[in-house]
Amino acid sequence: MLFNSIDFAIFLPIVFILYWFVTNKSLRLQNLLIVAASYLFYGWWDWRFLSLILFSTLVDYTIGRKLSVEENQNRRKILLWASILVNLGFLGFFKYYNFFLDNFVTAFSFFGTEIKASSLNIILPVGISFYTFQTLSYSIDVYKRKLEPTKDFIAFSAFVSFFPQLVAGPIERATHLLPQFYKKRTFEYSKAVDGMRQILWGLFKKIVIADNCAEFANQIFNNSAELNGSTLVLGAIFFTFQIYGDFSGYSDIAIGTSRLFGFDLMQNFNFPYFSRDIAEFWRRWHISLSTWFRDYLYIPLGGSRGGTWMKVRNTFIIFIVSGFWHGANWTYIVWGILNAIYFLPLLLTNNNRNNLETIAQGKFFPSIKEFSFMLITFGLTVFAWIFFRAENMGHAISYISEILSPSIFSIPKFTDMSRALMTIILIAIFVLVEWKGREGHFAISHIGQRWHRSLRWTFYSLIIFAIGMFMPSVESPFIYFQF
Numbered sequence: 001m002l003f004n005s006i007d008f009a010i011f012l013p014i015v016f017i018l019y020w021f022v023t024n025k026s027l028r029l030q031n032l033l034i035v036a037a038s039y040l041f042y043g044w045w046d047w048r049f050l051s052l053i054l055f056s057t058l059v060d061y062t063i064g065r066k067l068s069v070e071e072n073q074n075r076r077k078i079l080l081w082a083s084i085l086v087n088l089g090f091l092g093f094f095k096y097y098n099f100f101l102d103n104f105v106t107a108f109s110f111f112g113t114e115i116k117a118s119s120l121n122i123i124l125p126v127g128i129s130f131y132t133f134q135t136l137s138y139s140i141d142v143y144k145r146k147l148e149p150t151k152d153f154i155a156f157s158a159f160v161s162f163f164p165q166l167v168a169g170p171i172e173r174a175t176h177l178l179p180q181f182y183k184k185r186t187f188e189y190s191k192a193v194d195g196m197r198q199i200l201w202g203l204f205k206k207i208v209i210a211d212n213c214a215e216f217a218n219q220i221f222n223n224s225a226e227l228n229g230s231t232l233v234l235g236a237i238f239f240t241f242q243i244y245g246d247f248s249g250y251s252d253i254a255i256g257t258s259r260l261f262g263f264d265l266m267q268n269f270n271f272p273y274f275s276r277d278i279a280e281f282w283r284r285w286h287i288s289l290s291t292w293f294r295d296y297l298y299i300p301l302g303g304s305r306g307g308t309w310m311k312v313r314n315t316f317i318i319f320i321v322s323g324f325w326h327g328a329n330w331t332y333i334v335w336g337i338l339n340a341i342y343f344l345p346l347l348l349t350n351n352n353r354n355n356l357e358t359i360a361q362g363k364f365f366p367s368i369k370e371f372s373f374m375l376i377t378f379g380l381t382v383f384a385w386i387f388f389r390a391e392n393m394g395h396a397i398s399y400i401s402e403i404l405s406p407s408i409f410s411i412p413k414f415t416d417m418s419r420a421l422m423t424i425i426l427i428a429i430f431v432l433v434e435w436k437g438r439e440g441h442f443a444i445s446h447i448g449q450r451w452h453r454s455l456r457w458t459f460y461s462l463i464i465f466a467i468g469m470f471m472p473s474v475e476s477p478f479i480y481f482q483f
Contacts, residue, residue, distance in 0.1 A: 001044040003253045004206055005475045011041065012257065019261055020187050027184050031158045034181075034261070038163035042127070049125040052090060057160045059086050060135045064142045064149035064156075076143060083139035087132045094124050096328045126481050127167030129325060133292055135160055138174035140296060147175050155181035164257040168250045168480040170268040170288035177265070185262030194445065195259030200463055201444050202252030208466050209430050210245030211476055212423045213238040216414065221389055224399050229408030232399055234420075239389045240382045241427050244273065246479045247286070252442055271438045273381070273431075274359050276373040278342040279352035281381060289325070293318050304347060311347055316340045326388070331396055335387040342380055358439050 001007050015037045023029035043050050063083045070076050138159075141147040150156045159178045165171075220227060220235030227235075251268035258265045272284035282290050298318045304311050316337065323336025346352040359374065360366040366374065383400075390396035414420040437443035444463075448456040 001041050002475050002477060003250065003257075004203060004471075007044065011037075012260075016260060024187075027182075028154060030185065031152075031154045031181055034158040034163070035154060035161060038158070038161035038166060041163040042161065042166055045126055049128075052125055052128065053131060053161055056087060056090070056131065056135050057157050059083060060139050060160075061150070061153055061156050063139055065151070067139075067142050068149040080139060080143040084136065087136050087139075091128055091132045094128060130169050130171055131160060131166060133171045133289075134174075137171075137292065137296070138178065141174055147178070150178065152182070162258075162263075164254040164261075164263075165265060168247070168254070168478055169286075170251055170254065170266050171292055172265060172288065173292075177263070180263050187262065191259050191262070195256040197444055197460075198252045198256030198259070198442050200256075200460065200467075201442055202249040202254075202256060203467050204463050205245040205249030205252065205430075206478070207472075208426060208470050210242045210249060210479075211472065212426060212470060213242035213245065214476070216420055216423060217242050217389070219415065221391075221395075221399070224395070224402065227402070227413060228410040229403045229405050230410050231412040231414070232403050233408065234412050236382050236386050236389075236403075238423070240273075240378075240385050241430075243385065243388070243479055244269075245430075250478045250480065255442075267441055271358075271434055271443075273378055274374060274435065274438055275377050276355045276359060276370060277346055277351070277377055278339065278380065279346045280355040281377055282339070282343070283356075289322070293322055297321065308348065312344060315344055315347060319343070330393050331387045331390050334393065334396070335384055338384045338387065342384070361439065364436075 001011060015033070019030060019033055023033050039050055039053075042053065060083055063079050067076060067079055070079065138147070138156075142149045155178070158181050159172075159174065162172075162177070217235055217239040220231060220238065224232055224235070248269035255265045255268070266288055268286060268288050270284040270287065272281050275281035275284055298314055301314045301317060302310050303314060319336040319340035320333055321336070323332040323334070323339075326332045326335075343352070346354075359370055386399055387396045390399060412420075433447070434443045437445065437447050440446045448459050451459070
């Protein structure tokens with residue numbers, strides 16, 4: 001079920017009414033309703049894969065209970081590795097089986113040995129990369145004794161399958177989200193209104209910005225061999241705003257929906273395109289995944305505590321794994337390597353923690369220095385996104401080669417120039433609103449709060465009108481469903 005669908009527009013109010021007016025007397029019933037609603041939400045796509053979520057839930061719940069009574073350290077390690085192997089085993093099979101098989105065959109062919117192997121027609125379960133990491137956080141934190149294992153199977157099932165963030169995050173930690181299922185929730189009007197505002201802005205990002213940008217990004221990337229360099233640059237910029245509007249839009253809707261039910265999820269995007277260096281960008285982009293890899297991979301490997309070699313090794317490991325997490329394609333791995341190369345000079349010169357505060361905090365205009373660094377960081381990010389979007393490495397290299405050719409000085413070509421100009425204007429308006437609201441937890445969280453009610457509602461009405469005007473007849477899926 002898609003957030004931007006009529007199905008969800010019907011589903012959400014029904015669950016909301018049942019949650020607050022029918023099951024509100026019993027915490028257990030509320031949690032059970034969340035589980036039922038979450039399984040319906042996920043099963044709407046393909047009910048067969050509900051068995052994977054249920055199996056993962058049963059495995060990690062059981063292992064958590066056993067870890068609570070097991071004192072022998074070797075047996076505790078075996079239990080932890082059982083959780084890791086089961087969860088990553090499913091993820092590896094569905095997501096990476098054909099990738100490894102194809103590269104294995106190619107490697108032997110390179111040395112003159114032909115191997116016959118058939119790829120499998122495997123359907124990737126939506127959200128498997130997200131809920132796998134979520135359940136793993138529970139097993140790892142219980143093993144490290146950072147979290148008491150739960151005895152409430154219903155609450156744990158609700159934590160694993162919580163429908164707002166089930167298929168594309170944020171990837172919540174068990175230490176943060178699971179305890180919220182133990183506590184009685186009471187309806188808070190201000191929290192619900194804030195949640196509705198965040199849902200509204202998330203829908204604007206997805207439908208008005210991402211889907212419009214997608215039309216031209218797809219057109220340009222799919223026909224890049226026929227286009228000049230300047231058009232390809234614009235194609236990369238369109239994709240840059242497409243992926244941000246699409247993914248951060250999903251996160252906004254997920255966080256806003258959670259607030260309607262009395263839950264607080266972590267912020268997943270913090271205005272990353274206003275970053276002044278790549279280290280700041282990665283503190284602000286897909287925060288739930290970046291911090292997951294930091295805490296469960298980077299720090300256990302030694303982090304940046306060792307010598308230069310260890311810092312370099314660990315940086316490349318975490319960025320390569322991050323790239324590979326996104327998909328079974330060498331383009332994602334190169335995207336990760338490129339970001340590691342961007343990041344390393346900052347780390348090795350101890351400048352990776354320079355920009356911790358919001359850019360131009362308390363001011364409307366940044367300094368010339370801040371603006372320059374922001375543009376450089378944005379340019380590096382746009383370049384890296386070319387690899388992320390390209391079909392394969394050959395496509396990425398030819399795309400970049402044409403950008404670096406003299407044709408970059410040509411006039412861009414579009415089949416629908418007026419629509420392209422309108423999309424560029426929408427991006428400019430979007431950037432201005434995001435800049436104005438960059439100190440909030442989402443762009444319009446504080447905008448208009450001191451305005452007269454009529455002016456404030458006019459602002460919201462314009463957003464709703466824009467969403468309605470650009471609403472497609474067939475809803476488009478979110479990009480990160482494929483990851």
